[in-house]
Amino acid sequence: MPTVVTERSRSAGYAYAPVYLIAVRQSLRYSNTTSDYLNTIFKYFNTTFKYLNTTFKYFNTTFKYFNTTFKYLNTTFKYLNTTFKYFNTTFKYLNTILEYLNTTFKYFNMTLRYLLLNNPRLNTSEMLPIRLFRWTLSSMETTKLVARCREEKTSVHGALCAAFLLAIAAEVKSPNEIILKCRTPVNIRKYLTIDVGINLGEYIARPSTAHRLSQRTDFWDLAREVKDKLNQVIANGKLFDDVLEASALLSSNSNKDGKTSHPRDVKGTDLVITNLGNLAIKQEFGKLQLQELYLIATAPKTLPLSIGVATLHEKMYLICRYQESLLPSANAYNIKNTAMQQLLTALA
Structure with a gap:
């Protein structure tokens, strides 16, 4: 059944049309603003991800340097350990040499005392x-x-x-x-x-x-x-x-x-x-x-x-x-x- 448009209904529709148009325009404006905000947020996210990526790169480089440093320190400690071992061995040899020298001086002292005591020309009362x-x-x-x-x-x-x-x-x-x-x-x-x-x-x-x-x-x-x-x-x-x-x-x-x-x-x-x-x-x-x-x-x-x-x-x-x-x-x-x-x- 066809719709009958009367004068009253026609005038009422014309009356609501501007309101709808205003609402549509406002909706379009909000959508536009929201899109701008979202676009700005995405830009910030993009920039943040770039900064994070750069930061991770720096961290990666830093860890590589730390790893290299630890390797050098490990090598240095190995060399120091070897050096201390050599020093320890050297001190042991020096201690042995000192013991031999001490024994030698003891025998020398005993020999000297024997020579002094058995030399009738020396006055041992003054020397000893x-x-x-x-x-x-x-x-x-x-x-x-x-x-x-x-x-x-x-x-x-x-x-x-x-x-x-x-x-x-x-x-x-x-x-x-x-x-x-x-x-x-x-x-x-x-x-x-x-x-x-x-x-x-x-x-x-x-x-x-x-x-x-x-x-x-x-x-x-x-x-x-x-x-x-x-x-x-x-x-x-x-x-x-x-x-x-x-x-x-x-x-x-x-x-x-x-x-x-x-x-x-x-x-x-x-x-x-x-x-x-x-x-x-x-x-x-x-x-x-x-x-x-x-x-x-x-x-x-x-x-x-x-x-x-x-x-x-x-x-x-x-x-x-x-x-x-x-x-x-x-x-x-x-x-x-x-x-x-x-x-x-x-x-x-």
């Missing part, structure tokens, strides 16, 4: 001067030392030897282990088959004990070791070995050419300690009073260090004899001070 100094332990320190030695199952002599051996090792300042030899004059009267009573004579044996020391050596362990090794010498029947050697030397004809040797050679000996123990001697003799007593065993001039110890009325008296050409005075006093510090520290 003997020095002495003395000191005392109080009655409280002496009593404490005796009691502590009993607790530690060792002897006072063992503790004294330990103190001076550790002091010598400290003076040497060696980072490695060292071996020191200590001689102990022993009264052999009670070991003789013939009773010599109070007859005058050198009834002394001088057994030598060797001790390995390091920076970790314990004081009381070393003191017990000294005592055990001396007891082992006696138990093994070797107490008279040096006496027999001296007797054989004195009865030989080795000095026909004018050369003499000491009947009890001390080559290689680092220390001699004579401990007479607790002496039962009066202190008063009429108007005279015995205040101090210092005694030491005889020894050849080639002995660098000797210590004499005697205890009288609960006080310990010590005397140090040293060969100045072999042991300078500063070192001798350092050894004494360090030994006493070791001893008193062990008693604390």
Whole structure:
């Protein structure tokens, strides 16, 4: 059925047409603006992606440089490691060379001492001067030392030897282990088959004990070791070995050419300690009073260090004899001070 357009409807349609046209135009404008905004946004995205791409390229290049740098560092560390290995090997060789030189100087020193002592034209008293100094332990320190030695199952002599051996090792300042030899004059009267009573004579044996020391050596362990090794010498029947050697030397004809040797050679000996123990001697003799007593065993001039110890009325008296050409005075006093510090520290 055809549509009938009346005047009213025609006029109404014409009335709405401009409104539609305005709405369409506004829609077109918004669309246009939206397109512009979208276009601008796409441009910004495009620019951002370009910047990101450039940034990634820079990162890639940076990582390549880092990788190359790490490779160079790795190579450098390898070269440094190899260099340190060579340095370590070199220091080992240098240490070996120094040890050989030290041994050589020792033999040279021994040879020089032998030549000096066996040259009758030289005055060895001036060339090899003997020095002495003395000191005392109080009655409280002496009593404490005796009691502590009993607790530690060792002897006072063992503790004294330990103190001076550790002091010598400290003076040497060696980072490695060292071996020191200590001689102990022993009264052999009670070991003789013939009773010599109070007859005058050198009834002394001088057994030598060797001790390995390091920076970790314990004081009381070393003191017990000294005592055990001396007891082992006696138990093994070797107490008279040096006496027999001296007797054989004195009865030989080795000095026909004018050369003499000491009947009890001390080559290689680092220390001699004579401990007479607790002496039962009066202190008063009429108007005279015995205040101090210092005694030491005889020894050849080639002995660098000797210590004499005697205890009288609960006080310990010590005397140090040293060969100045072999042991300078500063070192001798350092050894004494360090030994006493070791001893008193062990008693604390």
